[in-house]
Structures are given as structure tokens and as C-alpha cells.
Amino acid sequence: MSSLPAQDHEGYASAEEAEAYDRWYRAQVQQAIDDTRPGIPNEVVMAEMLAIIEAKLRAHASGNLESDSEG
Numbered sequence: 001m002s003s004l005p006a007q008d009h010e011g012y013a014s015a016e017e018a019e020a021y022d023r024w025y026r027a028q029v030q031q032a033i034d035d036t037r038p039g040i041p042n043e044v045v046m047a048e049m050l051a052i053i054e055a056k057l058r059a060h061a062s063g064n065l066e067s068d069s070e071g
Contacts, residue, residue, distance in 0.1 A: 012018040 009015045009018040012021065
């Protein structure tokens with residue numbers, strides 16, 4: 001794991017905390033790489049996100065800020 005340049009540990013309580021996060025992060029990346037499920041096409045994701053954004057904008061414009069069921 002030390003093939004990357006040395007990183008400072010700013011934002012972490014200790015070097016150990018930074019290293020623990022680094023191990024967790026690398027494990028998450030490896031898990032994603034190893035995932036055999038089919039990916040979701042970008043167009044599908046973007047369409048879903050656009051629908052959510054538009055719904056939020058409509059809710060905000062109508063004064064209905066309670067419409068936060070998507071997130």
C-alpha cells in the first residue's frame with residue numbers, strides 16, 4: 001500500500017485513524033471492482049437524478065418544502 005506518495009494526516013485525529021480510513025476506503029474500492037452485477041447506464045442515472053431535481057424545484061416553487069421523500 002505504500003506505493004502511493006506519502007499523505008499528510010490532516011483532518012484525522014491520528015495517523016492510525018487516517019490509516020484505518022485508508023484501509024476501509026481501499027476495501028470499498030476493491031469490493032466495487034469485484035462486483036459482478038451489471039452497471040447502470042449513465043443515461044438512466046442522469047434521468048433519475050433529473051426527475052428528483054425537478055420534483056424538488058417544483059416543490060420549492062410551490063412552497064411545499066415537505067416534499068423530501070426522495071432524500
